Amino acid sequence: MAVSVDLSKALDKAYEDKSLKEILDASPAALAGVTDAAAQALKDALGIDTVRELGSNKYFAVAGVLVALEGKTT
Template structure:
């Protein structure tokens, strides 16, 4: 099954036409709304250098799951 996702509004203009691998290997400021200053702060504080690192980070992953579960409590 093919999956198509339009991420244009979620990415910096420079990355809109890049492959998934290129986006994952990019610095976190490839994400719309983040700046090189954010990239440096995440690198210095948590060792996060790329979009891939950000997505794999246990703190961000846990926060994402908690937000997804919000409203589904028993």
């Protein structure tokens, strides 16, 4: 099954036509709004070098779950 997703607003212009693998292997600066300085800070603080590592980082995963749970608890 083919899936098509428009990520143009989520990616830096230089990555809009790249493959998923190329994006995942790229620096977090490939994401729109993430500067080279912020990507360097992620690397220095958490050892995150790629978009893949950012997306699978345990701290960001926990934060995402907490946000998803917001408003669902009584």
